[in-house]
Ligand SMILES: Nc1nc2c(ncn2[C@@H]2O[C@H](COP(=O)(O)OP(=O)(O)OP(=O)(O)O)[C@@H](O)[C@H]2O)c(=O)[nH]1
């Protein structure tokens with residue numbers, strides 16, 4: 001390899017996959033989710049929406065790009081807002097299928113918050129569907145996991161109303 005723009009490519013690509021694209025395979029990178037007492041006595045739903053998702057489909061190793069929306073109802077513990085974005089990013093940064101990613105996010109937050117009352121919806125484009133194969137540029141995939149009180153229709157609809165799935169990305 002004599003071209004100086006290509007010389008660094010093997011190392012650059014290896015570093016990118018290990019440290020960035022698949023960085024979430026390293027358990028040391030799992031975010032420490034700081035929690036607080038719910039001193040404010042805020043007892044309604046909290047929604048962190050439009051969280052950017054960059055992941056990689058495990059079948060084709062092509063990008064999955066979209067948005068995650070998370071909701072929880074505190075039973076005494078509150079989590080720092082940015083930690084929800086960090087948890088999404090950690091589980092996204094590995095070879096994934098969207099269904100598993102959605103469930104992993106909910107399970108992690110249920111553990112951190114000590115409650116089942118957590119939900120996550122992801123709307124994402126899979127480049128393996130958009131840019132190759134069937135090459136359908138418009139389609140996106142929606143997955144959802146509803147824990148605890150979110151299995152109740154009224155609570156679920158409140159969450160879905162807050163996020164109104166019209167996100168363009
Ligand atoms: N359920 C699920 N399927 C996914 C996800 N990401 C990609 N896929 C699908 O995984 C499937 C792999 O199917 P294969 O038939 O082995 O692969 P392929 O021959 O390249 O299929 P085409 O994409 O239809 O050309 C494809 O249908 C992808 O659309 C995901 O997150 N969840």
Ligand SMILES: [Zn+2]
Pocket residue numbers: 057058059060061062126128129
């Ligand atoms: Zn794929």
